Amino acid sequence: MPEERAVISWCKVPALNSPPYGSDDPQPLWKNKTSSLSLTRSGNPCKFACVSVEERKLDKDFFPSAPQLLKHPLAIVALVPKDAALFLAGAIAGAAAKTVTAPLDRIKILMQTHGVRVGQESAKKAINFIEAVTVIGKEEGIRGYWKGNLPQVIRVIPYSAVQLLAYEIYKKLFRGKDGELSVVGRLAAGACAGMTSTFVTYPLDVLRLRLAVEPGYRTMSQVALSMLREEGLASFYHGLGPSLIGIAPYIAVNFCVFDLLKKSLPEKYQKRTETSLITAVLSASLATLTCYPLDTVRRQMQLKGTPYKTVLEALSGIMAREGVIGLYRGFIPNALKTLPNSSIRLTTYDTIKRVIAASEKEFQTMTEENRQKHNQANK
Known part of the structure; x- marks a missing residue:
């Protein structure tokens, strides 16, 4: 009988040297997971060995007690599911940002749509920033600057949730075989996430625009019922094409530039709040400058009685009436709104x-301490 020899085969597993998908933890997988070696016998010398790596799970028996959590309240955050915590954070941040910047958004929309609303024959086809501020204050008072903000706040809650969740999913899909996410993959993930969230929440955006610029309506329900009776269900998706085309590059550029700028900085600066503020301003400014003309097209296509049916028709029509500058009407208030x-x-x-990561670390530390105390007590 010929002599049998053991054969060792090595298989590269790239994920062991990179953080888990969707995670910002810089530690490689093999450093924060439990590894084991399995040997298989069946009456003969071992012919098979398997090295496995699995996520380290904490035993619930050693979870921190109520007094421990009260002493270290940050660890309580770890009890909230991560997705739920990020959902709530995105909803609150989005609602606050929209409310603070609502006046600038209302002024921008008025400047973008003035030419279409007053009609082709009007001598005054465009108004500037100061004129828009004056018109709103004179005709509607202080509350007029926040007109249409409620549907925007309602819209931003599912919009932020869908966008962040979709971005994490698409990042996983666009990762290469080595587990790394390239610049192109990051751009694609941002574009797809932007289009997904826009499609889901688009009807609320149309309602908000109608409520903001068309007189005679006081509530979202009045606008919605009027649109259904007079224009049909399709009216809730007027201008969806340019919206998808416009949001895809905007979110792609915004997210990609934000991530790359932060990663290019030394690690000690990446976790600072001021770093996030600066990189957010730069990424948003670049994305806004690049994609703003499509936003103007979208707004004019959403209006009731708009003469434009396609993106190209709207682009050529706006440029014929007002020139290239017409595509950037309302850019200043929009830029001022985008930054904050x-x-x-x-x-x-x-x-x-960062708070969630810190709370998880603190929670795990207390759990390990409880486990060690238990083991020492039983010795």
């Missing part, structure tokens, strides 16, 4: 992620 809006949202998201 993106800064609040992205900085809050970054901060919450």
Whole structure:
């Protein structure tokens, strides 16, 4: 009988040297997981060996007690599911940012849509920033600057949740075989996440625009019922094409530049709040400058009685009437709104992620201490 020899085969597992998908933990998998070696026998010398790596799970019997959690309240955050915590953080940050910047958003929309609303024959086809501020204050008072903000706040809650969740999912899908996410993959993930969240919440955006610029309506329900009776269900998706085209590059550039700028800095600066603020302002400014013309097209296509049916028709029509500058009507208030809006949202998201990571670490530390005390007591 010929002599049998053992054969050892090695298989590269890239994920062992990179953080888990969707995680910002810089530690490789093999450093924070439990590894084991399995040997298989069946009456003969061992012919098979398997090295496995699995996530280390904490025993619930050693979870921190109520007094421990009261002494270290940060650890309580670890009891909240991570996705739920990020959902809530995104919702609160988005709602606060939209409310603070609502006046600038209302002014921007008025400047974008003035030419279409007053009609083709009007001598005054455009108004500037100061004129828009004056018109709203004179005709509607202080409350007019926040007109249409409620549907926007309602919209931002599911919008933020869907966008953040979709971004994490798409990042996993676009990772390479080595587990790394390239710049192109990051851009694609951001674009797909932006389009997904826009499609889901688009009807609320149309309602908010109608409520903000069309006289005679006081509530969202009045606008919705009027649109259903007079224009049909399809009216809730007017301008969806340019919205998807516009949001895809905007979110892609915004998220990608934000991530890459932070990663390019020394590690000691990456976790600072001021770093998040600065990188958020830069990424949002670049994305806004690049994608703003499509936002103007979208707004004019959403209006009742709009003469535009396609994106190209709207682009050529706006440029014929007002020139290239017509595509950037309302850019200044939009830029002023984008800076604090993106800064609040992205900085809050970054901060919450750091708090969650710190709470999980503290929770695990107390659990390990309880386990060690239990083992020492039983010796």
